[in-house]
Amino acid sequence: MENKNSAFKKGLNLFLKYNTEFIIVILLIASAFVSDSFFTERNIFNLLRQVSGIGIISMGMLLVILTGGIDLSVGSQLALGSVLSAYFLSTVGYSLPLALFLTLLIGILFGSVSGYLVSKREMAPFVSTLALMTITRGVAFIISEGSPIIIENQNLLGFGKNYLFSIPLPVILMLFLFAIMIFVLRFTVFGRMVKAIGSNEIAVRLSGINKTIYKFSVYAISGGFAATAGIIATSRTGVGSPLVGTGLELDAIAAVVIGGASLKGGKGTAIKTLLGVLILGVIGNIMNLKNVPAYPQQVIKGLIIIFAVLFQGIQNKMQDEGD
Amino acid sequence: MFAEYRVEMNNINKSFGGVKALDDVDLKVKPGEILALVGENGAGKSTLMKILSGAYRKEEGTIKLDGVEVQINNPQIGRKLGISIIYQEFALVPDLKVAENIFLGDIYQKNGIIEWNTLYEEAGKLIENLGFNINPKRELKNLSLAYQQVVEICKALSEEAKVLILDEPTAVLAPNEVKLLFRTLRTLKDRGVSIIYISHRLEEIFKIADRAEVLKDGKLSGVVNVNETSRNEVINLMIGRELDNMFPKRENKIGKNFLTVNNLSNDVVEDVSFSVKEGEVFGLAGLVGSGRSEIARSIFGADKMDSGEIILNNKNINNKSPKYSLKNGIGMVPEDRKEQGVILSMDVKTNITMTMIKNISNIGVINRKQEKKHTHNLVEKLKIKTKDIHTDVKNLSGGNQQKVSLAKWFGKNCDVIILDEPTRGVDVGAKVEIYKLINELARQNIGVIMISSEMTEIIAMCDRAAVMHRGNMMGILNKDELTEENIMRLAIGEDENNGE
Secondary structure, rough: OOOHHHHHHHHHHHHHHHHHHHHHHHHHHHHHEEEEEEEOOHHHHHHHHHHHHHHHHHHHHHHHHOOOOOOOHHHHHHHHHHHHHHHHEEEEEEHHHHHHHHHHHHHHHHHHHHHHHHHOOOOOOOHHHHHHHHHHHHHHHHHOOOOOOEEEOOHHHHHHEEEOOOEEEEHHHHHHHHHHHHHHHHHHHHHHHHHHHHHHHHHHHHHOHHHHHHHHHHHHHHHHHHHHHHHHHHHHHHHEOOOOOOHHHHHHHHHHHOOOOOOOOOOOOOHHHHHHHHHHHHHHHHHHHHOOOOOOOHHHHHHHHHHHHHHHHHHHHHHHHHH | OOOOOOOOEEEEEEEEOEEEEEEEEEEEEEOOEEEEEEOOOOOHHHHHHHHHHOOOOOOOEEEOOOOOEOOOOOOHHHHOOOOOEEEOOOOOOOOEEEEHHHHOOOEEEEEEEEHHHHHHHHHHHHHOOOOEEEOOOEEHHHOOOHHHHHHHHHHHOOOOHHHHHEEOOOOOOHHHOOOOHHHHHHHHHHHOEEEEOOOOOHHHHHOOOOOEEEOOOOOOEEEHHHHHHHHHHEEEHHHOOOOOOOOOOOOOOOOOOEEEEEEEEOOOOEEEEEEOOOOOOOEEEEEOOOOOHHHHHHHHHOOOEEEEEEEOEEEOOOOOOOHHHHHEEHHHHHHHHHHHHHOOOEHHHHHHHHHHHOEEEEEOEEOOOHHHHHHHHHHHHHHOOOOOOEEHHHOHHHHHHHHHHHHHOOOOOOOEEEEEEOOOOOOOHHHHHHHHHHHHHHHHEEEEEOOOHHHHHHHHHHOOEEEEEEEEEEEEEEHHOOOOOHHHHOOOOOOOOOOO
């Protein structure tokens, strides 16, 4: 009796521990049954290309959330990145490298403003990035004068459409950045300190570590990633639009949370965040394939978030009792 | 129905994930009796009390209350049956008034409107009956910790507690406040309340308890009548070996002055000056809140100082933040290990190497081999008991958590190490080991500044000690002047009576 019980408990524990993995596997199997066109090379790469922007943004979000913060400005930052890249290319007429460089730089700069407010002025991340969210969106509208800027640079347009080893280029960029993040979080001082700050900021400071620089950096990096996603958006659609990325910050937060990160900070991995991104992407993709309207999609997305976090809560509780 | 015992717990068993936390443990308390529950960290005291109060469920065994078997499946049932537990962290709301706090669970009200007059009156009565004079209209946060504890006890009494469990109630109290607590407990005892008193401090048990129950490794090690036993017998039951000397001998050579603090002032302390010699253990004594920790934090750079200078090795240093302190060779083990000393949710190696992360990394990438080596060295040196270096610190006992907090600075070759309450909430065995480590630091010519609320510790461990009173340094006592009377006289301010 007891053996059976403990076997059940073990199974449950395993499920809870790997709940993100379980959800994605179940989703993939379900999708294969629901739609024949799901597991085709074309569809899978389409899916991955669609999530490449949000995937890159989620990594910045993960860093911020690991420190115990939040970045609400990433959706607007994507729009600014999109507008700026088109503006520098088409309106001003800079070369592609210069345009991209300036776009990234300004993205990092806007992120740094949040970083400064949070780390130096000790403003609540929710508030400072909320302010940056409206400011950034506003700036994107001002620069574009409210209408999309069309680009004709074939190199940038090509980036959105072309393949390397039959993998779309934006997907390669996303996976490359993810690989870097995995390395950073596992093997570097930066990754360790980011997690440590989210776990116990006071203890980190009293260990003689300059926590300000780390807290500042994560917002700057998040800004840079969002600008990158903005450039990808421009390359895919051919326009720099101040309207893109509305509400995207919430998707990024959702992906990080589904991936098991704690909003209190200190807990979360890059791989699981990638899985969180994929879960959201697969749901959207399969429902599009089945022609499910957008509104039920939102409901299902929300339910997935609730379940993922519920499972994590149960797991944490079981762990605590075990101690 | 007559029953000799108020509480009778028999053959209690409980395990966590295969580890036996309690193995056939019994516990009995009579009405109007104070039972001390002692044992090292991890002996099962808290688990046993959580079962009695309903926070945990027992796996086997029976609990009888006044001779009747009861099932206490959750804390609500426990409270209804008259069992109240007071944890170290009070379950009070700082922004509410004293009276509101006392009746928090069951406030006097009519149709949702609070009846303030009745509330104040009833709260006043409860406080008065314990022999205190606290205005029930005051906000809780304006009270000292000792008075907050009185409020917590009143809260338990308002729920008509017949059994009161106190988990290390004196850990946060200064000596004169402890007297206040003991007075309260005696009043309750006379009223027939059964009290179970968990404490690490043996001297307290001999002052206040009638009997002592000792647990060791989840088993009942013995029950003794306090007036028929000795300190050594209790320690023997606790750790299973004789402890000939709590305070090991030190062989340090005290050198010349090398850390001088001149006219230090900050938010709390005023014009504090002293110096520490090489290889010296310098104590900072005084009541909680007298400014001891604030001196330490200013030297370390954790808090700003308004004026004053700190001179180390003839060099004027100004630690703007702990980062500079680390560079200048001053380390600090903070008083609150769980909040400030360690990161509970991270593993032993991450915690220990936090201060030396630069030494074990190249261009920002951590060298795992070196990290392992450093950690293993320190784990061995400080005898930290952990499954391996990848175990989260939260899974370690209190004493070992404290050793992790110490290890962070042990491996740093500091000139000065400040220890703020290094043995608070740590069991006897670990205490002795920490004392040995302090001696080891002194032997290496490191200047040690030790803050402690335990006078015996200050007297036995320190070469000299300064005594603080309300932000002022009242005097520095040499080894031969270090007596409880002298420290107390200075700690309460010389003008007042000596508190007895």
